[in-house]
Amino acid sequence: MTKINRTNRLAALRSSTLFKACVALAGLLTASQGHAATLVSEANRPLTFGVFAALFLITLGITFWAARKNSSVKDFYTAGGALSGRINGLAIAGDYLSAAAFLGVSGLIAIYGLDGITYVIGFFVSFIPVLLLIAEPCRNLGKYTLGDVLAFRNNFRASKFAVAISSVLVALFYMVPQIVGGAVIIAALIGIPFEISVVSVGVLMLVYVLFGGMRATTSVQILKATLLIAFCFLLVVLSWAPYGFNVSAFFGDLVGSSAVQKHVLGTLLNGVSQLSAEQAGQRFMEPGLYLKNPLEQISLSLALVLGTAAMPHILMRFFTVRDAQSARTSALTAMLLIGLCHLFIIVIGFSAALHLGPFAITAMDKGGNLAAPMLAQFLGGGADSLLGNLMLAFVAAVSFATIVAVVAGLTLAAASTLAHDVYVGAVRQGKATEREQATAARLATLAIAIIAICVGISAKGQNVAQLVGLGYAVAASANLPALLLTLYWRRCSTAGVVAGLLGGTVLSIGLVLVSPNMTYPLQQKQVALAAAAKSQTKIDLIDKGALVATAAEREQLLSDVTKQQQTASLIPDSATSLIGLREPLVQLRNPGLISIPLGFALVILFSLLFPSQLSQSRWVEFAVRRETGLGVAQAAQH
Amino acid sequence: MKQDSIWGAIFEHPNFAILVKRRRRLVSTLMLISMAVYFAIPLFSAYFPEFLSYKIYGAINVGLVYLVGQYFFGAAIAIFYAWRLKNIDAMSAALVSEASVSVNHDQNQPH
Known part of the structure; x- marks a missing residue:
């Protein structure tokens, strides 16, 4: 009985906190x-906020109901x-x-x-x-x-x-x-x-x-x-x-x-x-x-x-x-x-x-x-x-x-x-x-x-x-090799799983850190200089009369040149990316093609190098449970 | 005790190996087919764009049909898998009940 009372009180407490959160949020939205x-x-802002509020109230109602249950x-x-x-x-x-x-x-x-x-x-x-x-x-x-x-x-x-x-x-x-x-x-x-x-x-x-x-x-x-x-x-x-x-x-x-x-x-x-x-x-x-x-x-x-x-x-x-x-x-x-x-x-x-x-x-x-x-x-x-x-x-x-x-x-x-x-x-x-x-x-x-x-x-x-x-x-690269090989490969071991999880994570993040996704100041500098040079060539052509342009267009090009040169001059020649690279080490923006096979390779290699008694001894029960679902009720209860 | 012996009993049962093999064959075949169909997209786009650009009806070309077709093909693979698994489910249920009977039977035997 006391337990039920406690649960009810808890639910009531939760819902009053809920209410306060709701008021605060409504204030935020309208402010x-x-x-x-x-x-x-x-x-049309009031209309939009009206629809927002309706949806918001429905979801809060759901949360209130769930909190009680x-x-x-x-x-x-x-x-x-x-x-x-x-x-x-x-x-x-x-x-x-x-x-x-x-x-x-x-x-x-x-x-x-x-x-x-x-x-x-x-x-x-x-x-x-x-x-x-x-x-x-x-x-x-x-x-x-x-x-x-x-x-x-x-x-x-x-x-x-x-x-x-x-x-x-x-x-x-x-x-x-x-x-x-x-x-x-x-x-x-x-x-x-x-x-x-x-x-x-x-x-x-x-x-x-x-x-x-x-x-x-x-x-x-x-x-x-x-x-x-x-x-x-x-x-x-x-x-x-x-x-x-x-x-x-x-x-x-x-x-x-x-x-x-x-x-x-x-x-x-x-x-x-x-x-x-x-x-x-x-x-x-x-x-x-x-x-x-x-x-x-x-x-x-x-x-x-x-x-x-x-x-x-x-x-x-x-x-x-x-x-x-x-x-x-x-x-x-x-x-x-x-x-x-x-x-x-x-x-x-x-x-x-x-x-x-x-x-x-x-x-x-x-x-x-x-x-x-x-x-x-x-x-x-x-x-x-x-x-x-x-x-x-x-x-x-x-x-x-x-x-x-x-x-x-x-x-x-x-x-x-x-x-x-x-x-x-x-x-x-x-x-x-x-x-x-x-x-x-x-x-x-x-x-x-x-x-x-x-x-x-x-x-x-x-x-x-x-x-x-x-x-x-x-x-x-990390979770999938570890999961898939634990599920379906008898010789998979703890060492393999840990190596795959950590190695796969480090590899994928590492590959992105050395990829073109990062900002490379020197490349930006080259781009800016190239853009300046391009505009300068155009100005030269206009001055020679080979290109027809209005004075305003020439002015625009000139300011472009100055702007790009300024951008370039702000970047020192020794500038590097976040982790100290002058240019990307790999050309792939998405690391998957390299890191996924390596993730699998790590699990396999370390499992073979460091086999584990435990992983092997639990295989029989593991395989039977995987195929038949026997014992799933216990798994969900303990 | 009873639980421990049932895992072994099912694992050693000849039908268990058949069950595992059947499921693996089904899963790997379907995976292979669906991935081949999917990874053909970047290959077609890069190396045979004229194949995807081939017009079928009005402005609709092979590319649009192939891409939208992926959804129907994927759905067909999934439904086919769920349908085939009904047999495997039945086989697994039979295996479990047979093994539990024999384990119980063994334990009731006087030694």
């Missing part, structure tokens, strides 16, 4: 009006561990369909055409390894985390500690671009300043995870996935209805659009192409406008396709279902829903190119991230219509919910690794009371949220998009 040119006009650590990490496969599949889709996919990819397609599709497919194909190799055995062998699976037949402390390093890094690498990119987009959409956007994503996510655990996170992800997919479907219908759903006529108009033709000739082909206008339009539907280096493309694809299967926040979702069959249904459902949403996003991208034109899209945002919101406004009736602005408000709110849901999933995964693998596992050697575990889980959540908010704010103005690729690369 941020009056900003530079944004997609949502000043007059949660009581154990198992509830916190796995929502009780009895979700149905289909529900979990929907939640995985909500976890995985990021703002980068919805806003970023539709923009890429609107600007670069076919290559935008090539880019997004990897995020779908990556679920094939998840379904075939990972989902079922992990459910059969683990409790809350990837660390559980590895520790099953490897040294408990060593494997848990090593996997925590790579997993927390993966979660952070993946999370920071979500928060930063999201905040930039939200700022461009409705003018909420960057810092407030980062803090509100962080605080909101913290409220969901801290009070509602996996139950609230799951519900927010389900809500967001449903809204996102339904809204994308609506945009597709509105795009195709005027064509009577005649796909060929739609694409015919697209390649015939003079805005697209001019964009291909002028921007993408730098005005040096001999293509006719008609051919240029068709060129939009051909490869090579965005992805120009096949080796780079294969390297990125490899990291995407293999990394997803070892992403901690994806793996964690498979512990919320009862058995391997439900895990399989989860992965299958998630894959189909993600694929469906991708197909909608592809249509949205092309529709934006057709209806708005690539110029208008890049004028609003250079990366094209506002293509989908602009299209929603256009299809709803334009900038002056109520429906258009309602649609825009809805896109903005769904995008915001998307960021929060993805970040919440990542935070929960990182926190479970810190609390369950590092503290309860490596430090306490698995001996901690329920109460200690619950406190550890909440403290870890708080820590991750604070780190995410601080890193997010300090990353303002930085290009952090490449961190997503790095997150996938670490997952594919």
Whole structure:
């Protein structure tokens, strides 16, 4: 009885704190009006905030409900561990369909055409390894985390500690671009300043995870996935209805659009192409406008396709279902829903190119991230219509919910690794009371949220998009070899697993540090000098009379020369990159092609050099559990 | 005691090796096919762009059909896998119940 009373009081306490957080956040959101040119006009701001508030209240209601239902650590990490496969599949889709996919990819397609599709497919194909190799055995062998699976037949402390390093890094690498990119987009959409956007994503996510655990996170992800997919479907219908759903006529108009033709000739082909206008339009539907280096493309694809299967926040979702069959249904459902949403996003991208034109899209945002919101406004009736602005408000709110849901999933995964693998596992050697575990889980959540908010704010103005690729690369080079070989190779040993986890992490990060992703001042200096020389040549030609130009144009060129020379003179000849290099050591921007095979090689080499009695002796039980799921109930209970 | 002997009993059972082999063959075949189809994209884009540019119907070309087709192909692979696994599930369930019966039986034998 007393225990129940305590739980109720706790729930009441949580909900009153919740309420305070809600009021504070609403204040933050409304205090941020009056900003530079944004997609949502000043007059429509109240409408947009109204939609935000409605969505916000729904999610808080969900969190309140979840907080009352949660009581154990198992509830916190796995929502009780009895979700149905289909529900979990929907939640995985909500976890995985990021703002980068919805806003970023539709923009890429609107600007670069076919290559935008090539880019997004990897995020779908990556679920094939998840379904075939990972989902079922992990459910059969683990409790809350990837660390559980590895520790099953490897040294408990060593494997848990090593996997925590790579997993927390993966979660952070993946999370920071979500928060930063999201905040930039939200700022461009409705003018909420960057810092407030980062803090509100962080605080909101913290409220969901801290009070509602996996139950609230799951519900927010389900809500967001449903809204996102339904809204994308609506945009597709509105795009195709005027064509009577005649796909060929739609694409015919697209390649015939003079805005697209001019964009291909002028921007993408730098005005040096001999293509006719008609051919240029068709060129939009051909490869090579965005992805120009096949080796780079294969390297990125490899990291995407293999990394997803070892992403901690994806793996964690498979512990919320009862058995391997439900895990399989989860992965299958998630894959189909993600694929469906991708197909909608592809249509949205092309529709934006057709209806708005690539110029208008890049004028609003250079990366094209506002293509989908602009299209929603256009299809709803334009900038002056109520429906258009309602649609825009809805896109903005769904995008915001998307960021929060993805970040919440990542935070929960990182926190479970810190609390369950590092503290309860490596430090306490698995001996901690329920109460200690619950406190550890909440403290870890708080820590991750604070780190995410601080890193997010300090990353303002930085290009952090490449961190997503790095997150996938670490997952594919460190976590995946260790997981896959632990699962399926009898001779895999603790030494191999630890070497693979640490080596794969260090290699992927190291390769990025010596890659062209970093800033090399000397290269910038050369670029500036070359640009100055080019402008100077033009001035010389004008002075000789070989080139016709107005005085203003000559003046412009002259100031260009001075500016570039100034930039160059500011960079000393001894300047080096962050880690002291004058030029990149490798030419690959995506490390996957090198680091993934090396990650596998490390696990194999060290397993053969240092075989372990423990790993071999547990193989029989491990293999039987993996195949049959026998003992999965015990695994979920102890 | 009972738990320990059941792992061994199932592991030693001839059907267990067959089960593992069947699942591995299915998984590796599907992985190989789907990855080949997917990694053909960068190869086609870089070395045979004219193949992807070949127009099929109006503005729709092989590239668009091949890329969008990946989604349908991937879905087909996933559904086919789930469908084939029903057999393997049944086989595994039979193996578990057979082994538990024999382990229980052994332990009830007077020594």
